[in-house]
Amino acid sequence: MNAKILDTPSGPIRFPAYVPVTTFGGKYPLDGLIQPYLPRLAPALMVSHHYARQMREKPRLPVMIDSGGFAALFEGSKVLARKGLGILEIHLGEEPELLTPWDVLEFQEQHADIAFTLDFPIPPNLPIRDARRRQKLTIANACWALENRRRREMRLFACIQAWDSESARDCARQLAERPFDGFAIGGLVPRAWDWELLSSIVLSVRNEVGSRPLHIFGLGKPELAAKLFELGVDSVDSSSYVKAAADGVSWATGSKVPDPSVSDRLALALSNLALATGSTLPLSVGKLFPTRC
Structure with missing residues (x-):
């Protein structure tokens, strides 16, 4: 049976929970406009380690901080082993950046209500030897x-991290023996098109971890999130709501605003998020909606 509520230092999270992804630091200005509304529209928020380091003030709702291990998919990144642990070498600037489990944990303990351990995504078609090493x-x-x-x-x-139901079961079994507060499955975005594979991985993990919370990274289209909740998933996170809005797309109507303005994008993002979380938009937000939407 799924857990119904998870208590965190910043308040309880009721499941099932649709958790919006956000960023800090100004690279995506629309996220900054959305953030004041999140306590009214979302049960929590998800931010990666990279963007969380640019967070100047803790939001007024539970904060989930991912490790940022998805950067293992960036061109030039290397997954290294040091004393039996995994370290990520990221090449974005002139000097490589190292992402280590100890740096991630130290930061999470200062800022997170829910922390996710440093993992390494296993993309489809990765050689099995490399897949097993990453796992x-x-x-x-x-x-x-x-x-x-x-x-x-x-x-x-x-x-x-897994590539099929058997590898998911093996990974979950080893971790379920320990007193983690919950579990999260990564690497499913490029496999989302294959519902049979996706559902088999999720069910394999659920069978191993019992009733403890189960989170899915990156799968947040409302229809897919609903199917995952029915499957026994407790929470999902996604930036789909804001990406759709940036393109002028309304989830509520299925329509698209041509050449959306900043206020159009903000209104659409809040509307999309409210639809995904089952929340009611604040009355003040109604003034933002364009008449053409």
Whole structure:
């Protein structure tokens, strides 16, 4: 049976929960416009380690901080092993940046209500040897974080990476033996087109972790989120609501605003998010909606 409520230092999260992804730092200005409305529209928010480091003030709702391990998919990134743990070398600027499980955990303990362990996505068609190596390091990082966390009130979710139901079951089984507060499955976005595969991975993990919370990264189209909730998933996160709005797309009507203005995009993003979370828009937001929408 699914957990109904997860208590966090910043308040309870009721499941099932649709969690919007946001960013800080100004790279995506629309996110900054949306953030004041999030406490009214969302049960929590998700932010990656990279953007969370640019957060100047903690939002007024539970904050989930992902490790940022998805950067393993960036061109030139390298997954390295050091003393049995996985480290990510990211090449975005002139100097490579290292993402380590200890740096991630230290930051999460200062800022997160729910933290996710440093994992390494396994894209389709990755050679099986490399896939197993990434999964092994993902498991090692999760176990290390559990053993070394100091802020006990912060909820710690172990990340699971897999390429099929059997590998998902094996990964989940090893992690389920330990007292994690919850679990999260990553690497499913490029597999979302294959519902049979997707559902088999989710069910394999659910069978191993029991009633503890189960989160899915990156799958937030409303129709797909609803199917995942029916399957036993407790929460999902996504930036789809704001990406659709940036393109002028309304989830509520299926229509598209041509050449949307900033206020159009904000109104659409809030409307899309309200639809996904089942929330009611504040009355003040109605003034933002364009008459042509």
